[in-house]
Amino acid sequence: MLSKKTKYAFHALTYLGKNKDQGAILISEISEKHNISHKFLENILLELKKAGFLGSKKGKGGGYYLIKEPREIPLSRIIRLLDGPIALLPCVSLNYYEPCEECENQEQCGLNKVMIEVRDETLKILEMKTLQDILSNE
Amino acid sequence: MLSKKTKYAFHALTYLGKNKDQGAILISEISEKHNISHKFLENILLELKKAGFLGSKKGKGGGYYLIKEPREIPLSRIIRLLDGPIALLPCVSLNYYEPCEECENQEQCGLNKVMIEVRDETLKILEMKTLQDILSNE
DNA sequence: ATAAAACCTACAAATTATATAGAGTAAATG
DNA sequence: CATTTACTCTATATAATTTGTAGGTTTTAT
Known part of the structure; x- marks a missing residue:
């Protein structure tokens, strides 16, 4: 949330x-x-x-x-600015990367791999939707 | 996260x-x-x-x-169980719905509308990906 | 009986989110 | 140029949530 x-x-x-x-x-x-x-x-x-x-x-x-056009303000930028990472795990975050403490080898971590896919799909939506979309719905 | x-x-x-x-x-x-x-x-x-x-x-x-098949355990179920809502706002949560306090009229809220779309797209991914996908990547 | 290991409830500590306080700075106005 | 207005900044307080711990209870195998 x-x-x-x-x-x-x-x-x-x-x-x-x-x-x-x-x-x-x-x-x-x-x-x-x-x-x-x-x-x-x-x-x-x-x-x-x-x-x-x-x-x-x-x-x-x-x-x-x-001072920006609503269509140039994607949801992702606002969320990152105020809430931090969009990724579900620190080890797959593009902007706030940190290795997981409990993980010895990120390369072999299946969770890591899957969460990268989830991140990419999530980003597609959050980068596409902009303030303009919110405005159009009011 | x-x-x-x-x-x-x-x-x-x-x-x-x-x-x-x-x-x-x-x-x-x-x-x-x-x-x-x-x-x-x-x-x-x-x-x-x-x-x-x-x-x-x-x-x-x-x-x-x-006691369940890995392919029958979608990420969404685990996340909901332990973390709660997947939706980004309480007013668009399917399983943990609550109206937003600061919102007088949810029907006219553009943020609400957009977040419903975001939720639906997010759910698509999290319901499709299962424990099996994690296992396949290890 | 004994030891092993899950079950359960409650609480403690740490972290983060939310909100507030109060003084500082810049601009408008008469 | 004094006054009012309203944003700026830093620090702190409060509340909520997350994370972790304690200690006993129940069940089971041997």
């Missing part, structure tokens, strides 16, 4: 996507519409900004706004 | 699958081969037994053994 952090990130991105032409949007506005703790959401939006998805403006009239 | 519990379960099932014709196998044997805490593994094997995947024999000469 996704963490709340990631789920909230999707809600926020969706909201910003829907209101793309309204300029900067307040954290408060998003947090109220989606019943998300203001401060918690603050951290999330900041991460999304640092990762290059959002822009922001400080001071009165400030807020956040999308 | 899978929990260690689920990962260990797969290791244990694989070990039991490989040694299918050796009769009952000790928890200790599996825990030593895979560097898994004996007591922790005990709990896991018990769950697998209660769920109908394993049989056991108590007392001297006892141990655990597979």
Whole structure:
């Protein structure tokens, strides 16, 4: 399951996507519409900004706004950013690889092999689906 | 990512699958081969037994053994048993459904719609791949 | 009877996720 | 230029979950 952090990130991105032409949007506005703790959401939006998805403006009239096209934001990027690996095991993760402690020889591990296939199939979906798909469904 | 519990379960099932014709196998044997805490593994094997995947024999000469065909144990069943939902959101889980707290109207939620598609694609893989596939790769 | 090994319940420790606090910085405005 | 607004940053607190441990109970073979 996704963490709340990631789920909230999707809600926020969706909201910003829907209101793309309204300029900067307040954290408060998003947090109220989606019943998300203001401060918690603050951290999330900041991460999304640092990762290059959002822009922001400080001071009165400030807020956040999308700086990428929704179709250029695949689910995989958001999930990786906030939740970490998409792979089911550390030993098959592309972005967060770590060997499994209990495994003496990864090369001979059948679980490893199968999980690579699962990862590849999962990635196909999560890289294909984008924020645009979420927006199209609202 | 899978929990260690689920990962260990797969290791244990694989070990039991490989040694299918050796009769009952000790928890200790599996825990030593895979560097898994004996007591922790005990709990896991018990769950697998209660769920109908394993049989056991108590007392001297006892141990655990597979009572299902490896090809009849899809990854999805083990993951669901030990880790819970496969879906990325509670509101799209088939076996552990819960509405999202922050969501006023699930019917109008684009994230919900997209995550249903992701779930269906993920399930395709996890229901197709079985313990047999792991065994074939060792 | 004894030893071996699964079974069971409860708890402890560690880790991670979620949320909050409070001061700092930048921008707008009158 | 003072004030208000709202994002930025770091640190910490709280809660939940995962991981692991303890210790006894039951069953079985010899």
